[in-house]
Amino acid sequence: QSALTQPRSVSGSPGQSVTISCTGTRSNIGLYNYVSWYQQYPGKAPKVMIYDVSKRPSGVPDRFSGSKSGNTASLTISGLQAEDEANYYCCSYAGSSTNWLFGGGTKLTVL
Amino acid sequence: EVQLVESGGGLVQPGRSLRLSCAASGFNFDDYGMNWVRQVPGKGLEWVSGIDWNSGSIKYADSVKGRFTISRDNAKSSLYLQMNSLRADDTALYYCAKGFSAALRDHFDYWGQGTLVTVSS
Numbered sequence: 001q002s003a004l005t006q007p008r009s010v011s012g013s014p015g016q017s018v019t020i021s022c023t024g025t026r027s028n029i030g031l032y033n034y035v036s037w038y039q040q041y042p043g044k045a046p047k048v049m050i051y052d053v054s055k056r057p058s059g060v061p062d063r064f065s066g067s068k069s070g071n072t073a074s075l076t077i078s079g080l081q082a083e084d085e086a087n088y089y090c091c092s093y094a095g096s097s098t099n100w101l102f103g104g105g106t107k108l109t110v111l
Numbered sequence: 112e113v114q115l116v117e118s119g120g121g122l123v124q125p126g127r128s129l130r131l132s133c134a135a136s137g138f139n140f141d142d143y144g145m146n147w148v149r150q151v152p153g154k155g156l157e158w159v160s161g162i163d164w165n166s167g168s169i170k171y172a173d174s175v176k177g178r179f180t181i182s183r184d185n186a187k188s189s190l191y192l193q194m195n196s197l198r199a200d201d202t203a204l205y206y207c208a209k210g211f212s213a214a215l216r217d218h219f220d221y222w223g224q225g226t227l228v229t230v231s232s
Contacts, residue, residue, distance in 0.1 A: 034216055034217070034218070036218035036219070038156070038219075045206060045222040045223065045224055045225065046156065046206075046219075046222055047222070048218055048219065048220055051211065051217075051218040051220075052218070057220065089155065089156050091156075091158075091218070091219075093216055096170070097170075098173075099158060099161060099170045099172070099215065100146075100158035100161070101158070102155055102156040102157060102158065103155070104155045105155045105156070
C-alpha cells in the first residue's frame, strides 16, 4: 500500500477537465509544499508536469495545474487531449528521514 | 541536452550483489543532487535513495537501508548504487533521476530510461 493515496483510474472526454487527487498526511503533503506530479507513458520514463504544488516546468502546457488543500494535493488537466492519456503519479517530500513518497498512480483514460 | 544512462542491471540470485551505474551528461553534474527510483513492471514508483551534490547528505528508503549504498563520482559525472543481499522484492526497473537543485528536497526533473534488475534463483 502506497503512502500517498490516488484513485486507480479517472476518465474524461476530449475538451473536458479532470482532477486527480493525492491524499497524504500532515507529515508529508500537509507539512511541505514539495508536491510534484509525474506523467508516465507505458514503457517510458516519468516526466515532471508540476512541482512545488503548483509550478509548471518550461514546456508543460498550461492545461496542467496543481493545488493543495490540507493533506490533499490535486492535479487538474483542462481541455483534455488524447495525448494526455497516461499514468500520473504524485510525489511528496516527507522529511529528512523518509524523504520522498509516491502515490500508487492514476491511469487517465481519454474517452 | 541532459542525458542519464543507467547500466549494470541483470539477473541475479537472491542474496547476491549488483552495482548499478548512471552516466550523466549535458549539465554540471556536481551542482545537483541525484536519486535512484525503482518501479516494479506494471506497478508504481518507489524512491530508493538520494545523495546531495557533494555526498554530504545521503538518504535511503527503509526497504533498502543497510543493504544498498549510493555514491557518486563527480569527476566522472557518475552515480552508483551498490545493492547487496538482494531479495526477490528488489526486482524492478531502476531509474536514475536528477534533482532540481544541489540538495535532496527538490523534485526530479530528468530521468534516465532505467535498468532492469531481476532477482531470482
